[in-house]
Amino acid sequence: MHAPPTAVISHLTAGRSQIGTSLSFHLFFAVLGVGLPLMMLVAEGMHLRTGDPVWRALARRWSKVFAVLFAVGAASGTIISFELGLLFPRFMAYAGGIIGLPFSLEGAAFFLEAIFVGIYLYGWNRLSPRAHWLSGFPIAISAVASAFFIVTANAWMNVPRGFQIVHGHVTHVDPLAAMFNPAWATETSHMVFGAYLATAFGIASVYAIGMLRGRRDAYHRKAIAVALSMAAILAPLQVAVGDLLGRTVADHQPATLAAIEGVTHTERGAGLNIGGFPLPGHNGEVLNVKVPHLLSVLALDNPNAPVRGLDTFPKANRTPLAPYVRLAFIGMVGIGTGLVALSLWYWLRRRRGSVGPEDRLTLMAIAGAGPAAFLANELGWLVSELGRQPWIVYGVFRTSSGITTSPGLGTTFTAFTLLYVGLTALTVWSVRRIAARPVEGLPVAAMRAA
Amino acid sequence: MSLPALIAIILGVSLTAYALFAGADFGAGILDLLAGNRDAARNAIAATIGPVWEANHVWLIFSITILFSAFPAAFAALGTALLAPLTIALLAIVVRSVALGLRVSPAATPRAGATLSRLFGAASLIAPFMFGAVAGALAAVSSSPPHLGAPAVSHVPWTGAFALTTGALAVALCAQLAASFVALSMVRSGQQRLAERFRVRGLQTGACVCLLSLAAPAVAATAAPAVWHKLIGPALPLVIIGLCAGAMSLLASWRRRYPLARGASLLTGVAVLWGWFVSQAPHLIGHRLTIHSTAATHAALGAIAIAAGAVLLLVLPAMYLLFAVFARPELEITK
Numbered sequence: 001m002h003a004p005p006t007a008v009i010s011h012l013t014a015g016r017s018q019i020g021t022s023l024s025f026h027l028f029f030a031v032l033g034v035g036l037p038l039m040m041l042v043a044e045g046m047h048l049r050t051g052d053p054v055w056r057a058l059a060r061r062w063s064k065v066f067a068v069l070f071a072v073g074a075a076s077g078t079i080i081s082f083e084l085g086l087l088f089p090r091f092m093a094y095a096g097g098i099i100g101l102p103f104s105l106e107g108a109a110f111f112l113e114a115i116f117v118g119i120y121l122y123g124w125n126r127l128s129p130r131a132h133w134l135s136g137f138p139i140a141i142s143a144v145a146s147a148f149f150i151v152t153a154n155a156w157m158n159v160p161r162g163f164q165i166v167h168g169h170v171t172h173v174d175p176l177a178a179m180f181n182p183a184w185a186t187e188t189s190h191m192v193f194g195a196y197l198a199t200a201f202g203i204a205s206v207y208a209i210g211m212l213r214g215r216r217d218a219y220h221r222k223a224i225a226v227a228l229s230m231a232a233i234l235a236p237l238q239v240a241v242g243d244l245l246g247r248t249v250a251d252h253q254p255a256t257l258a259a260i261e262g263v264t265h266t267e268r269g270a271g272l273n274i275g276g277f278p279l280p281g282h283n284g285e286v287l288n289v290k291v292p293h294l295l296s297v298l299a300l301d302n303p304n305a306p307v308r309g310l311d312t313f314p315k316a317n318r319t320p321l322a323p324y325v326r327l328a329f330i331g332m333v334g335i336g337t338g339l340v341a342l343s344l345w346y347w348l349r350r351r352r353g354s355v356g357p358e359d360r361l362t363l364m365a366i367a368g369a370g371p372a373a374f375l376a377n378e379l380g381w382l383v384s385e386l387g388r389q390p391w392i393v394y395g396v397f398r399t400s401s402g403i404t405t406s407p408g409l410g411t412t413f414t415a416f417t418l419l420y421v422g423l424t425a426l427t428v429w430s431v432r433r434i435a436a437r438p439v440e441g442l443p444v445a446a447m448r449a450a
Numbered sequence: 451m452s453l454p455a456l457i458a459i460i461l462g463v464s465l466t467a468y469a470l471f472a473g474a475d476f477g478a479g480i481l482d483l484l485a486g487n488r489d490a491a492r493n494a495i496a497a498t499i500g501p502v503w504e505a506n507h508v509w510l511i512f513s514i515t516i517l518f519s520a521f522p523a524a525f526a527a528l529g530t531a532l533l534a535p536l537t538i539a540l541l542a543i544v545v546r547s548v549a550l551g552l553r554v555s556p557a558a559t560p561r562a563g564a565t566l567s568r569l570f571g572a573a574s575l576i577a578p579f580m581f582g583a584v585a586g587a588l589a590a591v592s593s594s595p596p597h598l599g600a601p602a603v604s605h606v607p608w609t610g611a612f613a614l615t616t617g618a619l620a621v622a623l624c625a626q627l628a629a630s631f632v633a634l635s636m637v638r639s640g641q642q643r644l645a646e647r648f649r650v651r652g653l654q655t656g657a658c659v660c661l662l663s664l665a666a667p668a669v670a671a672t673a674a675p676a677v678w679h680k681l682i683g684p685a686l687p688l689v690i691i692g693l694c695a696g697a698m699s700l701l702a703s704w705r706r707r708y709p710l711a712r713g714a715s716l717l718t719g720v721a722v723l724w725g726w727f728v729s730q731a732p733h734l735i736g737h738r739l740t741i742h743s744t745a746a747t748h749a750a751l752g753a754i755a756i757a758a759g760a761v762l763l764l765v766l767p768a769m770y771l772l773f774a775v776f777a778r779p780e781l782e783i784t785k
Contacts, residue, residue, distance in 0.1 A: 068552065074507065075544040081514045082540045085529030092518050093526035097746025100519020104757035107512040111761060114508045115768040119775050126775055138768070173746070175753040406533040419541060423548060430552050 012400055014409035015087045018416055020385070022080050024378055025420050029073030031377055034147050034192065035199020036066045037140035042226055044133045054218050058226075060124070061434070062203075067121050068430050072423060074114065079416070087409070091392050091402030094170065098163045099153045101175040106149035113142040144192055151191045154384065155183035159252040160393050182252060186245040187384075193238040194380060196230060198373040201339060203227040205370025206435070208363045216358065224366065225356060232343040239340060242333075243298065249387075250299035250307075253394055256387040258310040259322040260329045261295055270295040270307035277330065278323035319389040328382040335376040342369055453752065454745040455732075457520045460758045461513060462727050468509035470627065470719050473620075475499055475506055477628025479546060479574020480621065481651060482567060492567065494644045495628070496553075498635045507547065512761065519754050523744040524734035531606040531735065532584055539580035546573035575621060582620025585726050586613035586666075590674040592733035606735070611673040612666070616726075619662040623719050626655040626699070630712035637708050649703055652711060656700045659718060663696055680729035688728060692721030 009017070040062045047055035084092050116138040123132055156162075162178030164171050204227035207220045250257045257263070262273045272295040276288035293303040300307070310318055319325055342365055349357040356362075392399040478499045485491040518525035529536070549570040553563050587608035607613070629652035636645035667689065670678040681689050699714035732740045745751060 071550070071552070072548055075547040078507070078511055078547075079540060079544060081511050082529075082536060085514070085518060085525050086533050086536060086540075087529075089526030089529040092529070093522045096518040096522030096525060097520075097750040100515065100522075100746065100750055101753040101757060103515040104512075104519055104754050105760070107508070107515040108757060108761045108764060110511060111508045111765045112768055115765065115772045118772050123775055171747065173749045175750055404530050404533065406530045408533065412533070412537050415537070415541065419544065423544075426548060426552055 009410065011407075011409055012403050014413045015403045016399065018409065018413040019080070019083050019087050021413075021417060021420060022076065022083055023381065023385070025423070026073065026076040026080055027377060027381060028374060029069050029076055030147065031195040031198045031374065032066070032069050032202070033073045034143045034195035035197075035202075036062055036069070037136060037143055038196065039199060039203060039227070039230070040066065041133070041136045041140055042230075044136065046226070048129060048133055054222050057219065058223055063121060063124075064434050065431055067117075068427060068434070070117055072427050074110075076423070077110070086406075086412075087404055088392070088402040089404050091397065091399075094397055094402070095157075095393060097170060098160075098173050098175070098178045099156050102149040102152045102179050106146050109142040109145040109149060113139055113146065116142070147192055147195060148188045151188045152179045152181075152184045155187040156181050157393050158187070158256075158384065158388055159183040159248070160396055165396070183245075183248045186241060186248045189241045190238070190245050190380070193234050193241060194377050197234050197238060197339065198370075198377050200227040200231040200234070201366075201373035202370040204231070204366050205368070208366035211358060212360070212363050212367060221356070225350075228343055228346050228356070228366070231339070232347050235336075235340040235343050239336060242336065247299060247301075253388070254308045255310070255313045255318050256325075256394075257299060258308055258313070259319050259325040259387055260383060261299075261307070262326045263295070263307050263309050264311060265309040266306055266312055267295075267309065268306045269293045269304040270299075272298065275330070276326070278326045316390065319387060321386045321389060325383055325387045328379040328386065332376045332379040332383060335372045335379070339369055339373060339376070342366065452742070453748060453755070454520070454741045457516065457745075457751055457754055457758075458732070458741045460755070461516045461520070462724070464509055464513045464516060466720060466723050468506070468513055469723050470716055471506035472509060473578065473624040473719060474627040474631050476546075476574045476578045476621075477624035477626065477655075478632070479550075479571050480625045481628050481632065481648070483571025483575065484625075484651070487564075490644060491647060494636055494641065494648070495632055498632045499628075507543070510543075516754060516758070520746055520751055521734055521739075521741060521744040522746055524739045524741075527735045527739055532587070532608065535580045535584050535587075535608045539577050539584070542573040542577035542580065546570055546577060549573065574624075578620040578624045579617040581617075583608050583613040583617035585620070586610075586616030586674075588735055589616075589677050589680075589726055589730050591736055592730040593674075593676040593680045612669050612677065615662060615666050615669045619659070619666055619722065622655055622658040622662050623715075623722065626652060626659050626715050627712075627719060629655055630699070630703070630708070630715045633703075634708040634712050645708070649706065649708075652703045652715075653700065656696065656703060656715065659715075660693070660696045660700060663692055663718075663722065677729055681725070685725045685728040688721050688725035692718055692725060695721055 040059050043055045043062065044059035046052070047059060116135055119127075119135045120132070120139055123135060127135060156178050159181045160178075161181040162174040162176070166172075204224045207223040207227075210220050211224070246257075246260075249260065261270075262276050262278060263270060269292070271290040271292045274289045274291060276290075295307055296305040297303050299305075310322060346356055346362070346366070349362070388394050390398055390400065392402045478495045482492055482495050485495065514525075517528075546569075549566045553566040553570060584606075587606045587610070590610065590612055591606050629648050633645050633648035633652055636642075636648060667678060667681050670681060695714045695717040699711050699718060702708075702711035702714055732742065734741060734744060746754075
């Protein structure tokens, strides 16, 4: 069934836009859902160890924010589980029996998480401090497990394994082979590190803004220090994992690699394009610096290996959104490089004195790093999702074959977009009100003692 | 028992857990709407369902993942044929969760709290109504014998008399469940006046449940004769259990036997739900898509059975812990 010709956007575009909007929205909450529990555990653990009330105040504050974000994230996750069937039923009919296992396991992990979230959030005054701290561990662990399971399913969409197609029917399903496809390890670690990093920079960013507004106290300093410690450890690791993921793409998704790296024509001993913004009519030459042979080395471990150009793929099998894929990729890598530099800078400067650098410029850089890190996560997902097009399952199932035959997607897309606008406004309002409350349980003297 | 049948029963159990626990949550929203501006009543509702509401709704996600992993073709048909009512239910669930989450958060002002409450109440009413209507509609299209010219289900009418009756029944059941939960919790915490108020609500909503559970078969007899034949056939024991439990719940509320009233209203819910399952088994949607014809491969079903086992092993003890922690009084921790 096709949308009437008068429709503003096509049936397929409406469906893809709706699930894309839902995923981008959910990602923000999923990232914090993975990252915040770890930060809460660290802060609460530091309180148990040192007895310093500032740590407890931080943990409690973050747990209140987490309560709101978890509620919204659970709701937006429910939307996606429905939308898989409402928008892409034919894809689910095809793939449900192959990648159902990680989804079911994710259901179990989410279950555990929700139960312990209840215990943790409402249990501050019902459990001993130690028991309360321990009740946070299942949250942090199952949040990572949830992300892990969902991303294995996405890895399967990129590198499908564990099934055969016989006469158009899915047979010989091996759920474990599907789940542990060649991309599972690199994709899941890239996501989990990305979530931790965005949360860490996000927290540092909030408190850097506080310090810029003149609130230079122990509360703000400790928050920034703990967040940037985590960032300094993880940011270099994330670069390494990102490189490995690039190799996975090179091995299994040649058309995606060509789009990501802006390789239009096949090159032997391909150079790495740094910059090379795909502006209309410029064919990727804008502000480009080409490092000879580097792409062949990075992607294929051989300085002279050929990298297939986008033009060697039939038109129907290349992503129609190649310039956007390239832009998203440049953005992600650029932000990532900047974040590594920032965390190294912070820790080099901190070594010299006991307090981290608090000059205006550094604080402003930290303040900007939070939104940038979230943007990098969103861009990474754009690379994965747009880079795979026109396939919903790379090489075997087209996105256009998965869309629902039911009409009315223009209406549902509009309704959900409005819902997301409302949800965003409500969440921002709520978190801002939590942030505006005075820090509880903290004597003023403790705040000043830096 | 065949593997698809086993998974179908697991799905049924998961849906039952959702219907009862989340149903009580929906009901709490409906009662909240009825409570108007009486803060004591609304606080009693919030105190009863606050800590555990989030975990309850996970049953829905779990049911959906089982459905699309085990019976992918049926999931696809459901999503296609019932796009509209499921989208409305989904919007309602989301609005409801978010409104509640924000209302109980320390951020809410009294005025914002009142708006959020109304939103919460309205959404709590819409969601179970849609689910009830979907259930009735599915029963109607799935229990009817195959007739000519109906090869596949592309549209399931969900606004017929029978579907509307089952929608209303779902709403009444949710409200009665919530009333029985809140009344019992108030009695246990010694708040007799509030307990009395929710006992009355329980009687009112319980009467609605009884009337609607009598009305549903009657409507079926005229509007959906195929369902009627199932209800007086294989599903008859469940219909009888449901009617008896409904009457028992009313009687128990009347005589202030709070735990019994809650137990009986839970049993009513179980009987209604399984009455629906039995009346359309083994069909999932329409008569061609059964649990056997839409089942995923053996390996996939086995994996799901194992995942479900993992849920039982991990989640049930954790669930117990959650309820145990909140059954304890608050510790007085010195700041």
